[in-house]
Amino acid sequence: MGKGQVYGGGRLPALAVKRFTQIQGNGSPAVVVVVYGNRAYDDALLELRDLVGQNGFTPVAGAAFIGEHSFSDSKKPIAKGRPDPEDLEKAAQFGASLAAKIKAVDRLSDQAQLQVPGKFPYNPHAVPGGISPVTDNEMCVQCGTCVDSCPTGAVRLDDVIVTDAALCIACCACVKNCPNGARSMQAPGIQKVAQWLHANCQARKEPDLFL
Ligand SMILES: Cc1cc2nc3c(=O)[nH]c(=O)nc-3n(C[C@H](O)[C@H](O)[C@H](O)COP(=O)(O)O)c2cc1C
Incomplete structure (x- = not known):
């Protein structure tokens, strides 16, 4: 599959x-x-x-x-x-x-x-480049879930969580998987797209199956 x-x-x-x-x-x-x-x-x-x-x-x-x-x-x-x-x-x-x-x-x-x-x-x-989610160090417990979630190896744990924006593909897996809500995507370009999607893509789409 x-x-x-x-x-x-x-x-x-x-x-x-x-x-x-x-x-x-x-x-x-x-x-x-x-x-x-x-x-x-x-x-x-x-x-x-x-x-x-x-x-x-x-x-x-x-x-x-x-x-x-x-x-x-x-x-x-x-x-x-x-x-x-x-x-x-x-x-x-x-x-x-x-x-x-x-x-x-x-x-x-x-x-x-x-x-x-x-x-x-x-x-x-049309993929955003040079941006990445950020970490709220007050909320982060350094569990490493974001490091393990990243498909490109853009996130690493030094003294704090460090993200290499050049490697980030903005998939937001680290944001979705963070157990403490410490990761977020703040980039204005993404926030603008998210606002547009929120306003324009509410109508429920159904799965398409081709057999
Ligand atoms: C950079 C980027 C581009 C995306 N482009 C589209 C798109 O063109 N159309 C769409 O419906 N969803 C788009 N999505 C949403 C993803 O397809 C969807 O959230 C994803 O399949 C969920 O799977 P995941 O949680 O395993 O990443 C995009 C997501 C990202 C991060």
């Missing part, structure tokens, strides 16, 4: 793409799944389908699910509580239908190409 988070401009995170390219399928079936923050997944699912196809997998099914947006917080909630029980029920049904589909396939090479929304050329990447 290939799973990607939807990043700036409805694309896959560049780091995830780099990691995916190291996995070779050798003809195995693949299920492509993206999670997005209730704005849109634009070209991300298509990008993931193409990527796994180029790496020797045969994409047989795809899905786009909704998760709480990385920039959501208590003052500006965006897709708060997603995935919820309804989403998880749909995911379980998707899994069951998928198992039945794969069982019924005789030869993967006879499969028509999986169709998912999106366009090529994909949207240009």
Whole structure:
């Protein structure tokens, strides 16, 4: 199963793409799944389908699910509580239908190409650079959860928590996972985007399933 988070401009995170390219399928079936923050997944699912196809997998099914947006917080909630029980029920049904589909396939090479929304050329990447969450040292107990949560190794513990903004991809995993609420994303550009998302992306989107 290939799973990607939807990043700036409805694309896959560049780091995830780099990691995916190291996995070779050798003809195995693949299920492509993206999670997005209730704005849109634009070209991300298509990008993931193409990527796994180029790496020797045969994409047989795809899905786009909704998760709480990385920039959501208590003052500006965006897709708060997603995935919820309804989403998880749909995911379980998707899994069951998928198992039945794969069982019924005789030869993967006879499969028509999986169709998912999106366009090529994909949207240009729109990823914030040079910014990172900050730590409130009064609240921080130096448990190291932020260090362990960071997918790029941008956070380290010296005498205090230090974040390398050049490595940070603004995913906010450290913010979401901090058990004491000591990490926050204060960058004005992100706060502005979060405000826009909060105002414009409240209408509930439903998971899309492609079998
Ligand atoms: C830099 C960045 C860009 C994002 N771009 C989008 C987007 O274009 N559309 C969208 O709906 N969600 C977008 N999101 C929200 C994430 O897709 C969503 O919060 C994420 O899938 C949740 O998974 P995670 O908690 O495992 O990171 C973006 C998040 C970040 C950090």
